[in-house]
Amino acid sequence: MADNPEIGRRILAAGIATNCHDLGEGQPVVLIHGSGPGVSAYANWRLTMPALAKRMRVVAPDILGFGYTETPPHTRFSMPLWLDHLIGIIDALDLGRVHVVGNSFGGALALALAAKAPERVGKLVLMGAAGIDFPITDGLDMVWGYEPSIETMRRMIALFSYDQSRATEELATLRYKASIRPGVQEAFSALFPAPRQRWVSALATPEAEIAAIDKPALIVHGREDRVIPPSNAERLFRLLPRAELHMFGQCGHWTQLEHADRFNSLVGDFLAGAA
Numbered sequence: 001m002a003d004n005p006e007i008g009r010r011i012l013a014a015g016i017a018t019n020c021h022d023l024g025e026g027q028p029v030v031l032i033h034g035s036g037p038g039v040s041a042y043a044n045w046r047l048t049m050p051a052l053a054k055r056m057r058v059v060a061p062d063i064l065g066f067g068y069t070e071t072p073p074h075t076r077f078s079m080p081l082w083l084d085h086l087i088g089i090i091d092a093l094d095l096g097r098v099h100v101v102g103n104s105f106g107g108a109l110a111l112a113l114a115a116k117a118p119e120r121v122g123k124l125v126l127m128g129a130a131g132i133d134f135p136i137t138d139g140l141d142m143v144w145g146y147e148p149s150i151e152t153m154r155r156m157i158a159l160f161s162y163d164q165s166r167a168t169e170e171l172a173t174l175r176y177k178a179s180i181r182p183g184v185q186e187a188f189s190a191l192f193p194a195p196r197q198r199w200v201s202a203l204a205t206p207e208a209e210i211a212a213i214d215k216p217a218l219i220v221h222g223r224e225d226r227v228i229p230p231s232n233a234e235r236l237f238r239l240l241p242r243a244e245l246h247m248f249g250q251c252g253h254w255t256q257l258e259h260a261d262r263f264n265s266l267v268g269d270f271l272a273g274a275a
Contacts, residue, residue, distance in 0.1 A: 005042055005046070006019075006040045006041075006042040006043065006067065006068060006178075007019060007068055008020050008021035008022065008041070008042070008060075009021070009022055011089070011092045011093065012092060013061070013085060013088035013089040013091070013092040014084050014085045014087070014088025014089075015088070016064055016069060016070055016072070016085055016088070017069065017070040018061055018062065018064075018069045018070070018085070018088075018089060018092075019040075019041070019061065019062040019067055019068035019069045020041070020059060020060070020061040020062070020089065020093075021041055021042060021045075021049060021058070021059070021060040021061075022057070022058070022059050022060075022093065023049060023050070023053045023057075023058050024052065024053030024054070024055070024056055024057045024058045025056075025057055026055065026056045026057050027056045027057065027099065027122070027271070028056065028057040028058075028059055028093075028095040028096070028098045028099070029052060029056050029057070029058055029059070029098060029099040029100070029101060029271055030059045030060070030061070030086075030089070030090065030095070030098045030099070030100050030101070031044075031045045031048060031049065031052075031058065031059070031060040031101045031103075031106075032061075032063065032086070032100065032101065032102040032103065032105075032106030032107075032109050032110055033045065033060070033062070033063065033066065033067075033103055033105075033106050034103045034104035034105050034106055034128070034253075035066070035104060035105035035106075035143070035144070035191065035192070036104075036143050036146075036156065036160070037143070037146040037148070037153070037156065037175070037179040037185075037188055038153070038174075038175040038176065038177075038178035038179035038184070039066055039067065039178075040062050040066065040067030040068060040178070041060035041061055041062050041067060042060070042067075043067075043175070043178070044060075044103055044106075044256070045060045045256065047256060047257060047260040047264070048101075048256050048260070048263070048264055048267075051260075051264035051268065052264065052267065052268055052271070054268075055268050055271075055272050056099075056271065056272070057095075059089070059093060059095065059098075061086075061089050063082055063085060063086065063106070063109070064077070064081065064082060064085045065077055065082075065187050065188075065190075065191050066187075071183065071187045075187075075190070077190065077191050078202065079108070079109070079112055079202060079203060082109055082112075083109065083112050083113060083116060083117075086109060086113060087113070087117060087120070090120060097119070097120055097121065097122050098120065098121065098122060099121075099122045099123045099124075099125070099271050100113060100114070100121055100123075100124055100125070101125040101127065101267060102124075102125070102126055102127065102129060102131075103127045103128055103129075103256065104127075104128045104129065104130055104227065104228055104253065105130055105203065106129075107126040107127060107128065107129020107130055107131050108129060108130040108131035108203040108204070108205070109131075109203075110124060110125075110126060110129070110131075111124075111126065111129065111131035111205045111210060111213070112131070112205050114213045114215055115205050115209040115210065115212070115213055118213065118214070118215065121215055122215070122275070123215060123216045123217070123218070123270065123271055123275065124213070124215050124216070124217040124218070124240075125217070125218045125219075125220065125267055125270065125271070126217065126218070126219050126220070126233075126236060127220040127221070127255055127256060127263075128220070128221055128222060128225055128227070128228045128253050128255060129219070129221075129228065129232060129233070129236065130200065130203050130204075130228055130232070131203060131204060131205055131210075131232075131236075132204050132205070132207065132210070132232060132235055132236065132239075133200060133201050133204045134200060134229060134231070134232060135197070135200075136196055136197045136200050137226065137227060137228070137229060138226075139159050139226040139227040139253075140196070140200070140227050140228065141196050142155075142156065142159065143156060143159070143227060144191070144192035144196050144199065145192075145194065145196065146179070146188065148176065148179050148180050148185055149176070150169075150172050150173060150176045153172045153173075153175050153176040153179065154167055154169070154172040155167075156175075157171055157172055157175065159226055159227065159252075159253075160227065160252055160253045160254050161252045161253075161254055161257075161258060162222065162224045162250050162251050162252040162258060163250075163252075163258055166254075166257070166258070207239055210236070210239045210240060211239045211240070211241065213240055213241075214241060214242065215240075215242060216242050216270075216275055217236075217240045217242055217243040217244070218243070218244055218246065218266070218267065218270045219233045219236050219237050219240070219243055219244070219245045219246070220233075220246050220247075220248070220255055220263065220266070220267070221233035221245075221246075221247050221248070221255070222247075222248050222251030222252050222253060222254070222255050222258070223247050223248060223249045223250070223251060224249075224250065224251060224252050225251070225252055225253045226252060226253070227252075227253040228253065230247065233245060233247065244270075246266060248262075248263075
């Protein structure tokens, strides 16, 4: 495991042994990954972390239920539980006020943090974000209902990407193997059991609370996203009083991978700029 790039440092956060990447210096930014099968902070942010770490301190944890973070037996997953874990990470590393970048599920968690604990948040970046109520897409239902096989993983990667050449056998095999590590599928299947529309709602912050978030916010979305609808980004843009919106064309759910250089530049400039 020592040569596995998905393994960072081990910290105790809210009583949970948590896998966390921590690199760079300066103003801390916390990167919160999405909820796909086999996901980890490294898998989600591997092209983002080194770019942002040139300008600030980057912390990218595996949130409870995902990656290489401990999942205690009989855990009942919920937004309050994930929020407690995220705050525990911030406290364990003594980060103080942080910028937050959230992808998909991570966007919902970032929104919840900004709404419930605004004193902990500087700026907010929401990429392909959940966090508001919407009719579940076929794509998201497929992601949350994943049953392990290389073929299913290949179709999942194709779903995430506009550029279908990304759905390679190598990537499908790597993510499939990550999804079948001991205990991983058991934990994943407990995250969002059917009927899954209720979990979209459970991740949502009330619109009145979103409208009260007085933080600079950058909303990023792929126009061809088939997992989280682009209309989410437009709704968040209307709700958040200090928001700006960037929509990438020819881009699916993986903006940070499909348009890595432009995404890193856009987010880095936004976070480094004056509030």
